[in-house]
Amino acid sequence: MKIAGIIAEYNPFHNGHLYHMEETKRRTGCDALVVVMSGDFVQRGVPAVMDRYLRAEAALRCGADVVLEMPAYGATASAEDFALTGIRALTGLSCVDVISYGAEDAARGEQLFRSVAQFLLDEPGAFKQTLLSHVREGNSYAKARSMALSKFFPEAAELITHPNNILAVEYEKAILTMGSAITTCAIPRSDLGYHDTTVDSICSATAIREAVDNNGTVPYKAVPETVSDLYQGLTRDSALKADDFSDMLFAELSLHTQETLSAIYDVPSDLANRILEQAQSPFTWTSLAEAVKCKAYTRSRIDRALCHCLLRLTAADADIFREGNLPYLRVLGFRKGAEELISTMERSSRIPLLVRFLRDSAGLSERAKQFLATDLRASALYSQVLYRKTGLVREDTHRRLLTV
Secondary structure, rough: OOOOEEOOOOOOHHHHHHHHHHHHHHOOOEEEEEEEOOEEEEEOOOOOOOOHHHHHHHHHOOOOOEEEEEOOOHHHHHHHHHHHHHHHHHHHOOEEEEEEEEEEEEHHHHHHHHHHHHHHHEEEEEEEHHHHHHHOOOOOOHHHHHHHHHHHOOOHHHHHOOOOHHHHHHHHHHHHHHHHOOOEEEEEEEOOOOOOOOOOOOOOOHHHHHHHHHHHHOOHHHHOOOHHHHHHOOOOOOOOOOOHHHHHHHHHHHHOOHHHHHOOOOOOOHHHHHHHHOOOOOHHHHHHHHHHHHHHHHHHHHHHHHHHHHHHHHHHHHHHHHHOOOOOOOEEEEEEOOHHHHHHHHHHHHOEEEEEHHHOOOOOOOHHHHHHHHEEEEEHHHHHHHHHHOOOOOOOOOOEEOOO
């Protein structure tokens, strides 16, 4: 059985994602498709616009055979750690043959992304010094890296100006770092780009989220007809946003000093100081993030820092999370007929799989249970805010297993 893997957020699932799945099957000739998907909080450091089970169901209806949830320490991380977590998951299953990713410049081939990845891993001394000098000038790491690449690898500098190209390079870096035997398949993005807000039959998830915010409802032409019913509850008044968590964030920040906030994952001391200074006055998540933003810290970096504070993700635990195999992978759902694939994964995986939640989580190590408790807390926070905003009480997400 040839198995392909996809690392995704599906925030929300749209026609471009369907195209990616169909192209993955056509190009790889795979017999099964496994998706590792973000949970209730995503890589930009904000809550997902839709519940993770709705997003997983959309993926299963449209071609995925199994959807696994990426733990929060990876799902809300930088592009590098997000990609590394996804590759660790797919490699750790020990049955996935190829990973498929979408990228703006995928038509130029996987080898280009691999070459950039190898250059960044080797990091020649002169390049490293130039990079550090740009960082010391107050530039964000991403900006400094692009500036250094402009001198030493101009083609790469242009390449990594696009978000999905960046992830593609990070996937290749992770595969090289791990010495993984997984091969890659690059699929050209079929929309106008990650940040483009034009709504059409093929458009970005950003465009769909903005359309919901501006117009109140989902632009149904942008999502597959087979899953359109899943979006009926997604409106301007029900879609969760970072600002919906402002009071919770205020409560968390009120407990911190500069020293304790600096212990949070991805919050260096200077950023901790900026956050606490700006948090002295009443704020929303957005107003605080905008007040903290500066040349050295982009909005997405700040959102991730605030998210890690909200979820109580610590730098010390992030270091432990990166060691060895992932502590677990939770199966959110699978397609009817995929029982054999689930059995194959359970036999081959070096990562504990949580298929039947209560049964399988009981056998986890104490450390893995601590990481799982973090994911459960993130889920509980999401459920509480969803209830306060819409009156909807989510099903017991601890035990639920989708079968589509």
